[in-house]
Amino acid sequence: MGPQGMKETTNMRHWLPKAGMAVLAASLLAGCGSGSGSEDAGSKPPSFKGRGPITLATGKDTTGVMDKVLDQWNSTHPKEKVRMIELSESADEQRQRMIQNAELKSGDFSVLNMDVVWNAEFAANRWIVPLPKGEIDTGSMLKPTVEAATYRGNLYSAPWTSDGGLLYFRKDLLEKAGAEPPKTWAEMKKTCDKVLKLPEAKGMSCYAGQFDKYEGLSVNFSEMIHGAGGSVVDKAGKPTVNTPEAKKGLKWFADAFKDGTIPKEAITYKEEEGRQAFQKGDLVFHRQWPYQWALANAKDGSSKVAGKFNVAPLPGLDGPGTSSLGGHNLAISSDAKNKATALDFIKFMTNKENQKKRLLLTSQAPTNAALYEDKELLKKFPYLPTLKASINGAEPRPRVVQYGDATAAMQEAAYGALSGKTSPDAALAQLQKKLAGVNSK
């Protein structure tokens, strides 16, 4: 660790004048007012000057790994120490604290550890600053993670961890039934018909995801729409859920609820309820995040399916499906002091070594593409290639500024359709209207 840290610092020294030039160039470009750039010409370009102590505002560190990483930085940067400010475990509360901090124009939080879906809102409200071009090594990162960190052409945060949905399936049962992991929803249903006839599969259900009315439903709903070839919003942020593709996607899942392909109680499933059902051996297929891999493989008796399952990319309507993108980004608060240090720190956190360490210690998926081929990692995380495919094909959830309203509207529509209270068509028509109104509020 020592030599690497040294190298890091010397690199930083070289970097400082470069950064100054980059800022200068950026301000010149902005001054020229070439209409193509979406740089806000009216306001001063953020200056990445100033070195000294900074803070990292992050959700509660349940892994206990963060301290170690910060110690490493602090030992090599005695004059630019980073102090961790631990916020609540709940994402909503983290977001609120960060917004409060921004609205008070307080410099208390320098670097923000943000959920990937907050990027547009924080950028549009100028709560975070665009990162100077060419500083973050976006070329080495998976493309969708970079896209999700971008707002109107500018990179506002550095992709740090990522996440994608996987289709967990019961390898043992599929083999018995002589079936391959399905590529489409219809195939999945057909496979289920075969599997559920096996005596071992008595009392099992076919499929579940996250269908309770919370953020997880927005994730699953987006996957239903994208998996059928539709989209929730277009590139300009206009809603597009009133299309035949979107209708087909939602209808398939509403029907699956009706005919029992998805068990009735799945409407109450968040990640954990679904995981318990899968681990108890109640489900043949389960849409879930990578974190379930280690837990469902636990040999301590907590899981009845240890060693009996595998993962595949999510299925879609006519071909492979599309996952929603999860993960966290690091951004710099607009009112932060010592932005130069903050930028260095973000680069340090998102570099390949640290991402690898993080994956090994917390099994959080990296954004660095090369790590998905790392032999050492593959041994411990055999699902990495599937996850890479999932993230590479992933669509960010709608990048709208009023994301809170957008996700509430998506949950309302999906919940109504899946619980059979509204028809998918009516739910989507309503959603189209609501999403159109979201940004004009």
Add this chain to the structure above:
Amino acid sequence: MSTVAAPPPSPTRPSSGQQHDPASAAKKRKRDTTRLVAFLVSPTVAVLGLVVGYPIIAALRESLFSEKKGLDANGFVQQGEQFVGFEHYIDLLSGEAGERFWNAFWNTSFFTVTTVTMETVLGIAMALVMHKAVRGRGLVRASILVPWAIPTVVSALLWQWIFQANGVANAILGHKVLWTTEGFQAQLAVIVADVWKTAPFVGLLVLAGLQLIPTEVYEAARVDGAKAWQQFVRITLPLIRPVLLVAVLFRLLDALRMFDLPFVLIGAHKGSVETLSMLAYDEAANTRYGPAAAYAVILFLYVAAVAFVFVKLLGADVFSSDKAAAKKSKSRLKKPAATEVPA
């Protein structure tokens, strides 16, 4: 509200200075006392003004403003807020916001009425049991208080386990009810969890009242041939009434502000259990502070109105039951009971 003021100036105490005219001296003394009282309570008033008065006024002001939300050409949110008058309040009369608001309003009222009624009945029953328990009274009392001691969020999580699709509740019922889904079952789950948690609170306050009733009253009633039910209705209830009313008032005000139980147990954005506090929270979380403040102001007025009506009612009741009690048992039991309550 009576405040504990400085003791009235005693006429026997000699006042400093010369006494020319007893009347004017008395007036001066009174003025001095008033000034002293004002001086002594001023820190309290200042603190109350800061922590109660200012937030209320700030919320009232905020509810008349609206954050700009539109995006400019570069995709940035326009800054600043604008004065919109009573627009947020008028919005509540119709449209989508109105529908959501009235739903939350009725939910809040429904939860308040149902939970407080059940808690009162159960609380009295618990108090009677605790009162009668001779052996292990301390243990019974402590164990009954456990639900009240658990933080609401934690008890909400506990009940979430119970009300899971494969949870204990369904195992006992032998029927799969999806408790946390939208509908009456979600409301029922909230009511059950809330009653479980706060009935002990009512029970404990009522127990304090029960312990102040002298046993002679019951002995006299028994001599007169009163049956158990008659004793309960004619003696116990009237005598615990002041305590009970305070307990119910506390519970009413608490229930009207209900937030964490439905939020954690059932979840946000679920219309069947959304209360006014949850609505205000949701608006604030989406940085629409104007409407959030308007909802909070309405909730505040609602709570204030209920408290006002209840205190008026309470005052009248204390008075009339006082007389009735004095007439019936020829003893003034009411007063000591009433003063014991806050302790």
